[in-house]
Each structure stands twice: as C-alpha cells, then as structure tokens.
Amino acid sequence: MPGPVAQAEAVAATGLRGDRYFSPALGRDPARQVTLIAREVLEEVARDHHIDLRDGRHRRQLVVEGVPLNALVGQEFRVGEVRLRGVELCEPCRRMARLSGEKGAIKAFVHRGGLNAEILVGGTLNPGASVVPTPPMQGKLPL
Numbered sequence: 001m002p003g004p005v006a007q008a009e010a011v012a013a014t015g016l017r018g019d020r021y022f023s024p025a026l027g028r029d030p031a032r033q034v035t036l037i038a039r040e041v042l043e044e045v046a047r048d049h050h051i052d053l054r055d056g057r058h059r060r061q062l063v064v065e066g067v068p069l070n071a072l073v074g075q076e077f078r079v080g081e082v083r084l085r086g087v088e089l090c091e092p093c094r095r096m097a098r099l100s101g102e103k104g105a106i107k108a109f110v111h112r113g114g115l116n117a118e119i120l121v122g123g124t125l126n127p128g129a130s131v132v133p134t135p136p137m138q139g140k141l142p143l
Contacts, residue, residue, distance in 0.1 A: 004056075004127070010034065010082040012122040016061055030118035031087040035060040036079075037114035038069055049108040057100040060090065060114045067131045069115040076120065080129030083121035090114035 009017040014024050015033045022028075037060035046052040062079065072086035092109035102108075 006127070008061075008125045010119045010122045010125055012119050014119065014122075016125075019061065030085075031116040033119045034062065034084065034117050035090050035114055036062040036064055036067075036069055036117060037090070038067060038112075039063050039065040041109070041112045041114075045105075045108045049104055051100075051102045051105055051108050053100055053102070053105065057096075057102075058109075058114070059096050059099065062125065064131050070112070072115055072117075072133070075133060076135070077131060077133045079131050080126055081121075081123035082119065082125055083134065084117040085120055087116045087118050090116045 005018075011017055011022070011024065013028070013030075013033070015022045015028045021032065037058055042054045042058065042063070046054060064079075069086070070089060073088060074086060076083065076085045078084070089111065090113050091111070092106045092113040094106070096109075096113075097103065097105040
C-alpha cells in the first residue's frame, strides 16, 4: 500500500494521476474520481473502537482536517487550486474491511467513512492545502 506523497496531480473528470484506477482514455465515474476522509474520524475510530487505520488502510486518497465532509455532498469546494464537487458519502465496504484486517471497520465507519468527489478543475494537490466551499460554476466546464 503506497504511503503519503509530497503532492498529487488531480485531472479533471478523471482522477489522481498515478492512482491504480487512473485512465484518461476511459474517464471515471464522477463518484470515484477522488475520495476524502476526515482525520478526526480516523482518530475517533481508533480511540472509541480500537480500530486504527491512520496508516492509510482506510483506502481514501485525501485526509483532511477540520472539514465536515458529510455537509459537502452536492456542494462544490476547493482543495488548494483543485475544484471538486461532493457526489456522495464514501461508505465503508467489505473490501476496506478485508484489506484492513479489522472486522468492526464497516460498523465503525458507517455514515462517516468519507466523501466521494468529482474533479471539476484539475491541478496540484499539496499537503496542508485549505479546503474552501465555493459557489457553483456558471457555464460549461473548461476542457
């Protein structure tokens, strides 16, 4: 499992370059282009359920802090220069539970497993970038 990276390139309507599902030729389901999870949730699950996935076994691509991810479903927001739209909650799945080796992981992360987002405008993602809600874009997306 790859660890943290110094930066990542987000490609509009596709995903994160280098991700195992990245394929510009095929495009990606908008709900699967990038996934986010809150550091606070990882801390709470480790403390309250004794399930520690802070090493990346949560399978989300971006870990954010101080961001109410559930409130971003249907909303546009920026992570640094990258513009995203929250599509749906990223509920825990059997694959995550199996790969993590934690039997109680699904129950511990229900309704707080993160956010699936669509990349509207690509760019570089850097650690420490601010997450900022933005008004909806007008007109067509840039090509």
